[in-house]
Amino acid sequence: MSTQPYKIFLVDDHTLFRNGLRGLLNSREDCEVVGEASSGEEFLEKLPECDIDVVFMDIAMTGISGDVATARALEMRPDLKVITLSMFGDEDYYFRMVSVGAKGFLLKSSDIDEVVEAIETVAEGGSYFSQELLSSLVSSLRTTPQPEVAPEDEESLSERELEVLLEICKGLSNQQIADKLFISKRTVDKHRANILAKTGCPNTANLVVYAIKHNLVEI
Numbered sequence: 001m002s003t004q005p006y007k008i009f010l011v012d013d014h015t016l017f018r019n020g021l022r023g024l025l026n027s028r029e030d031c032e033v034v035g036e037a038s039s040g041e042e043f044l045e046k047l048p049e050c051d052i053d054v055v056f057m058d059i060a061m062t063g064i065s066g067d068v069a070t071a072r073a074l075e076m077r078p079d080l081k082v083i084t085l086s087m088f089g090d091e092d093y094y095f096r097m098v099s100v101g102a103k104g105f106l107l108k109s110s111d112i113d114e115v116v117e118a119i120e121t122v123a124e125g126g127s128y129f130s131q132e133l134l135s136s137l138v139s140s141l142r143t144t145p146q147p148e149v150a151p152e153d154e155e156s157l158s159e160r161e162l163e164v165l166l167e168i169c170k171g172l173s174n175q176q177i178a179d180k181l182f183i184s185k186r187t188v189d190k191h192r193a194n195i196l197a198k199t200g201c202p203n204t205a206n207l208v209v210y211a212i213k214h215n216l217v218e219i
Contacts, residue, residue, distance in 0.1 A: 005032040006119050007051055011043045011069065012058040012085065017108065024112045031119065040069025047073055052080065053123045059086045059093045071100040081122045094133060098205040104128035126173035127204040157198060164191040166217045169208050
């Protein structure tokens with residue numbers, strides 16, 4: 001965990017919401033809001049001058065949408081860590097943000113403890129998805145017909161890889177997984193790389209969707 005406050009940027013076109021979230025985060029010693037924008041365009045203008053650990057990005061804004069702003073921001077700063085904030089529980093928003101590289105997804109109804117947990121997890125290299133959202137995704141994906149995957153199209157995961165995959169889907173960082181499974185972080189790094197290679201997923205966020213769609217984990 002960082003010894004300095006996490007530097008956070010808020011992107012949302014609702015002033016009252018930004019003010020409320022800024023107040024809650026700045027009241028904590030481990031968080032500091034270092035910038036704000038009321039639109040994706042304003043955020044992209046400010047981004048080159050900002051030192052940021054985590055961006056909270058609204059999905060539905062006046063002007064360019066959150067997924068477009070995220071995609072353009074990641075072209076400028078590939079290491080940027082973006083957490084989506086949305087009023088919606090619609091899975092379409094999740095898939096749009098995941099596809100452009102968001103590392104987490106929180107509903108605006110989340111409490112401050114979950115917000116801070118998401119910041120810590122994403123800032124330290126993990127992915128975070130609210131349990132409410134994951135439950136909704138599981139329900140939706142299990143009731144929606146999925147294309148069959150031929151055995152030859154994917155390589156089976158080992159028992160240990162499945163254990164690691166479950167913890168990844170819970171949003172744990174590699175170090176947290178290592179501590180929980182009593183193995184080294186280097187071993188977890190290797191397992192994660194193997195899982196991504198075997199599933200053909202480009203990143204962790206896509207891997208969560210893949211795991212749920214193919215019933216590889218029970219969340």
